[in-house]
Every structure is written in C-alpha cells, then in structure tokens.
Amino acid sequence: MATSIVNTDKSFTAAEKPHKKKKKWQSYALLFILPSFLLYTLFVIVPTAGSVYLSFTSWDGISSDVRYIGFANFIEIFQSPRVHNALKNTMIMTVTLVLLENIAAIAMALMVDKVRWFRNLFRSIFYFPTLLSGIVMGFVWAMILNYNFGVFNQILTSVGLGDYIVDWLGNPKYAMLSIILSTVWKGAGYYMIIYLAGLQGIPQELNEAASIDGAGGWQQFRHITFPLLAGSMTVCMVLSMISALKIFDQIAVMTDGGPGFETETLTYIIYKVGFGELRQGFGTALAMVLFLIILIITVIQVKFLQKREVQL
Known part of the structure; x- marks a missing residue:
C-alpha cells in the first residue's frame, strides 16, 4: 500500500x-x-x-489654459456647414478611390499575371509610384497639371486640343477629379501586389477546364477568377477605404483644400482648424468623430465582404 x-x-x-x-x-x-x-x-x-x-475643451494648442466646455465642440461639428461639406467631399473621394483603385489594381494584376515577357519590369513599373511619398507625388502632379507650364496642357496644345486646356487644380469642376486620379496612380500598384498573390493562388486547372468547355476569357474571369479573389478583395478594399478616409498629403500640396472649400476633407479640416486657426480642442473632437466613422465603416465593410467570401 x-x-x-x-x-x-x-x-x-x-x-x-x-x-x-x-x-x-x-x-x-x-x-x-x-x-x-x-x-x-x-x-x-x-x-x-x-x-x-x-476634445471636450477649448484648448488652443499653445497656452496652458485648458478650459472644459463639455459637448460644445461636438455640437458645433454637427451644426457646421463647413464640416458637412468636408464630410461630403470625404465620402465622394472615398467611394470613388475605393472603386477606381481596386479596378485598376485588378486590371494591372491580370496584365502582369498573363504577360510572358518582361513580367518583372511591368511589375516594377506599376509598383514604383507606391514608393513615392504623398508629398512628392503631390508636387509631381501639381507641376504636371499646372495651367501655365504643366506637361498635360502642353501635350493637349501639341496635338491640336488647345481648346480643352483648363486649370485642372484651380477649377472647382476638375480639382477633386485631379486629386482622385493622381491618388489612383500612386496607390493602385500596392493593391496590385495583393491581387497578384491571389491570382497566383488560383489553380490553373480550373481555367483550363473552363476553356475546354468553351468558356471565353471574360466568362473565366467572371465565374472563376473574380469569385476566387474574394479574400484579396476584402483586404484591398478595407485598406483602400481607410487610406481614402485619411487622405491629406495630396490635398495639402496640390490644392490646399481649394478652390474655395471644394477639396477640403475631414483630415484636412482637422489640420486647418487645429494648427491654422489654433482650435486644437475642436480639431481633436473632429478627429474623434473621424475615428468613429472609420471604425463603423470598416466593421460594416469587413462583415459584408467576409459574408460574401463564405457565400462564394
């Protein structure tokens, strides 16, 4: 025992x-x-x-006087026409950038994946703009689109389209479009790499079997490639949406929020109010609102896209 x-x-x-x-x-x-x-x-x-x-104070960002004012900043945010305009501009830019960046990225990924010669060269060319900072990219495009000596207007003149010359960054009709297209040029290469990884993970046997059954290139993309890119699309669309909601560098360099307030976004108004107008408390409150907007939209977008992945 x-x-x-x-x-x-x-x-x-x-x-x-x-x-x-x-x-x-x-x-x-x-x-x-x-x-x-x-x-x-x-x-x-x-x-x-x-x-x-x-965000609950009226601090100016410099003095030691930090006075508590309760919800006054948030009440002003929801009543300010300038903030409403900035929110509208932010939403327009976000929706447009998410669509165009992902469409361009998928197109470039398909091109690089299918090309036989100089694949690495094309991949490098498409990815190169991503390496530039937003400030550098903004200066480059500001010079290209300059009304007086910009390359784009000079090209239009040289090919006999001088009647179509406009002030791309000074005209309210074209300023936001110019920022959006230049941002797509910079950002699409980054998402291309993610889509390219997704394409290389798709078994070639599926496309070969579809080709034998008589499916054309568009049918193969619609019924095989596009559905199987759902995982990559979730990542790219979420990253693109967050980046678009926080866009700042290009606006600061190319238009300074103008002409007027046509290209002023939430991130830019936070900068202008907080550091230009010395209303750090109000700017911080606006940053809190932007954080909540990004959080809510991200959660909704992720749930929707992941649900689509499960259905596929």
Whole structure:
C-alpha cells in the first residue's frame, strides 16, 4: 500500500514539471513583450486618452489654459456647414478611390499575371509610384497639371486640343477629379501586389477546364477568377477605404483644400482648424468623430465582404 502511494506522488510530480516549465517560458515571453507594450502605451494609449479629454475643451494648442466646455465642440461639428461639406467631399473621394483603385489594381494584376515577357519590369513599373511619398507625388502632379507650364496642357496644345486646356487644380469642376486620379496612380500598384498573390493562388486547372468547355476569357474571369479573389478583395478594399478616409498629403500640396472649400476633407479640416486657426480642442473632437466613422465603416465593410467570401 505504501509503495503505491509513493508511485502516485512521483507521477504527480512528473506531471507538474511540464506545467511549471510552461509557466516559466510564459514569464520570459512577458518580459520580451514588456518593452514594446510600454512604448505602445506611452505613444498610443496615453495620447489617445489625452485626445479624448482635449476634445471636450477649448484648448488652443499653445497656452496652458485648458478650459472644459463639455459637448460644445461636438455640437458645433454637427451644426457646421463647413464640416458637412468636408464630410461630403470625404465620402465622394472615398467611394470613388475605393472603386477606381481596386479596378485598376485588378486590371494591372491580370496584365502582369498573363504577360510572358518582361513580367518583372511591368511589375516594377506599376509598383514604383507606391514608393513615392504623398508629398512628392503631390508636387509631381501639381507641376504636371499646372495651367501655365504643366506637361498635360502642353501635350493637349501639341496635338491640336488647345481648346480643352483648363486649370485642372484651380477649377472647382476638375480639382477633386485631379486629386482622385493622381491618388489612383500612386496607390493602385500596392493593391496590385495583393491581387497578384491571389491570382497566383488560383489553380490553373480550373481555367483550363473552363476553356475546354468553351468558356471565353471574360466568362473565366467572371465565374472563376473574380469569385476566387474574394479574400484579396476584402483586404484591398478595407485598406483602400481607410487610406481614402485619411487622405491629406495630396490635398495639402496640390490644392490646399481649394478652390474655395471644394477639396477640403475631414483630415484636412482637422489640420486647418487645429494648427491654422489654433482650435486644437475642436480639431481633436473632429478627429474623434473621424475615428468613429472609420471604425463603423470598416466593421460594416469587413462583415459584408467576409459574408460574401463564405457565400462564394
């Protein structure tokens, strides 16, 4: 009887050893995570909490006078025609950019995937604009679209289309379109890489079988390629939507929110109000509203696109 008790104790001790070893490694893992967590807390969590507080104040961003004013900033946001106009411009740019960037990215990915010669060259050419910063891209396109000496107007003149020359960045009808097209030129290459990875993951046997059955190129894309790109499309559309809602660099360089307020978006009005008009409290409140808009739209978009993936 005594022998059996001793054996039981030994087996219990042996079972405890892996558990203790696991706990020891978990402690070491926490030590490795701790520096990153402290930096994240210091530079993300604490400023975010401070921003929530500042959104309820009338702070000017410079003085030490931080006066609590309750929901006055948020009431002004929902009553301000300027904010309503900026929200409208933001939504127009977002919807248009998401559609055009993804259409262009899919088209470029299909082209690169099908081409036999110079595939890496075309991939590099399409991806190169992504490497440029928004500021550099804005300056480049501002010079290209300049009314007096811009390359685009000079090309129109040289081919006999001088009657179609307009001030692309100074005309309210074309300023937003110019920003959208230049942004598509810059961003589509990034999403092309994601779609290209999705295309290369599609089994070629499916297209070959469809071709044998008489399906043409468009039918193969519609019934095979496009549905199987659902996962890549979810990622690209969410990233494109978030990027479009936060667009700032191109507007700051190309139009400065003008002409008038025609290209002023929520991110740009946050900058103008917070740093130009020294209303940091109001600007922070507007940033909180933009954060909620991005969060809500992202959640809805992800749920819709993931549901489409399941159905496919």
